[in-house]
Amino acid sequence: MKLLATIVIFVWGGILFFTSFDFPYWGDGKSPASQHVSPYYIEHAMEDTSVPNIVTAVLADYRGYDTLFETAVIFSAGLACFFLLRVSDRKAPVFRLYRHQSTGVTLRIEKGGRLPENTGEFERIDSVWVPYDLIIVMTCRLVVPFIQLFALYVIVHGHHSPGGGFQGGVIFGAAIILFAISNNLRRSLKRMSERTSALLGSLGVTIYGGTGMLCILLGAGFLNYNALASLPGVDPLTARSLGILIVEIGVGIAVTAVMVWIYYNLSSAGKQDEGL
């Protein structure tokens, strides 16, 4: 089996290797990939959309349908993880661990035992692995707000510098996941619950689709942002740029929420009680 697979893969790799001789040289500006639509995008993006970052312009405007359904794919991946993993019956774990905040003493409470009152004196900790380290917690507390600020910058500044909804959304989601790793899952769920992340994920897709529908209502085609110029206070020159910004914000919200949602379900195997 292994030998057969090795032979097949080497034959296949050899075929690919010989076809690579017919491929254009690296960095060749006249290669077929850089011919047909690509020069049009580069030469007309600025006057069509008034967005200097061509990647953003192509992503949200020229290929807006692609990105819309790409966002829908990400949201449905979040939904798939939810349906595959989420356990609806909350069986109580065999034992729970609580830490006394001021002394650091850990209590082990068996099933059926009396749980400490929710006064803030005791805090529940994970039974498998206890990631409590003051240095880690404090460092992440300092770092997380700046990561989130940077993520917002990447989203809203995607028109003029490398960035956009996908990248900023992933950074924002990573900041929340960092918080969940450095503290624990329950604290993170208190700040951004599963319901919130699911709602935000669908909100992001709705913002994208809703912008397209708004364009229809204003008398143009689906996702034709020129129609936004008939709204009060919108400059016709920057209507497309504004449409792209709204769409990118929607994508950012959806990606953030879905990343966090997938992490919640994967790290706790759907129980969302104890996890990484």
Add this chain to the structure above:
Amino acid sequence: MESIESLIIAKYNYWAVIVLLMVGLYAMITKKNLVKKIIGMNIFQTAIILFYVSIGAKKGATIPIIMHGPDHSSHAVQAMDYINPLPHVLMLTAIVVSVATLGVALALALNIYSQYGTLEEDEISEKIMKSEPG
């Protein structure tokens, strides 16, 4: 016919991609462990992403952000001055989608583990055979 060194320098991006594709496919075919299969799938996806991005490169060109003044005025834009933005756009969405598919794959693996108590393919099929006689 140019010398072999210039050929290697001009085409090595494809060869690196081919090696990565072979590594990923080998892991997907031969490895019995499901997590290793998923890692192989990710190596394969990464190779495709590298292939697309390397196609977009142009010698002497800069990143695809048009240089412009504060009043959105720009010089006449030459397509040769900016690298091809299209592969970057395609791969931008592909990266995020690959993360999402990775999440779904890991969720399936978690479910299989909780059902059969193992991630080894042969042990799983053995257990399936036992539970379904005939």
